[in-house]
Amino acid sequence: ELKVEQNPLFLSMQEGKNYTIYCNYSTTSDRLYWYRQDPGKSLESLFVLLSNGAVKQEGRLMASLDTKARLSTLHITAAVHDLSATYFCAEWVSGGSEKLVFGKGTKLTVNP
């Protein structure tokens, strides 16, 4: 069964703190995506990770991929209120029907 598990599902943190969101996936995929969604809006692409060991950073967010452990992480550094949103990871599944399989999302609230 195709499964993408994120944890935590809810994260409340203070401004200035660091935290990591974890994403475990079930296949041997080497393509992993991170998206941000604000309330009432569609998805905004954050990172595309295409190989084992890939690390990408944008501002206070850094994503990494370990295909052997089937694990991706999204690390938040010195959080600010503007990062409050729901974050989804998704793995690209190929072979037969190709598609993105999404995790349940992590709702992040950054408190002042």
Next chain:
Amino acid sequence: GAVVSQHPSRVICKSGTSVKIECRSLDFQATTMFWYRQFPKQSLMLMATSNEGSKATYEQGVEKDKFLINHASLTLSTLTVTSAHPEDSSFYICSAKRLAHEQFFGPGTRLTVL
């Protein structure tokens, strides 16, 4: 980056009517488009994969006669919700695939069925 549009952004209709949602890739050609549904506080669920010039591939549990998909050109896919009912109320999001690993999402259509 590439732009994908959806129209309408919001629609309210009466139960039993049909609603058509358009998804357009504005600055690239997309042989494959995807349709997702998202219920409040839930993740995105893939409904179907739309391939230009061929029949859509529906995910298990999605009624193909209720959710009609047409991908008539390389820049346009449409989703028609036929005989809509309140339980079809949801946020419908399309995406278009440009290259092997690039997928761009539309802004979504919020459907409310009264």
